[in-house]
Amino acid sequence: MPNKNDSTVSFRTTKRDKDRIKQLAKKCGLSQTEYIKQRALGYEPRAVPPDALFLLLEKIGELENKCNSEELNAEISKLLTEISNKLLLPGKERDTPWQS
Numbered sequence: 001m002p003n004k005n006d007s008t009v010s011f012r013t014t015k016r017d018k019d020r021i022k023q024l025a026k027k028c029g030l031s032q033t034e035y036i037k038q039r040a041l042g043y044e045p046r047a048v049p050p051d052a053l054f055l056l057l058e059k060i061g062e063l064e065n066k067c068n069s070e071e072l073n074a075e076i077s078k079l080l081t082e083i084s085n086k087l088l089l090p091g092k093e094r095d096t097p098w099q100s
Helices: 015-028 032-040 051-066 070-087
Strands: none
Touching: 015 032, 051 070
8 A cells, every 4th residue: 555645744933944945945846845854854955957957968868879889888878877866866965975
């Protein structure tokens, strides 16, 4: 049976903090609830990147398709994965290099 959202968590905060949460959630393209949930579970949501990044990734992908070298193809694929992981996907806070 799939998990149901049958529990509620609520908390009180200042208007200033609420506005900041709203601003950060919007910047990440998330609802306030989803933003707070991700933060509470240890994820660091990323801001929605500009369209230019997606165009760049698409062009790199096109180069990968034109590539005749398996070695270069593998490197391009690795680079695309790394860019996606670092810039597009939420990561756990403890996974950041500046935190031990």
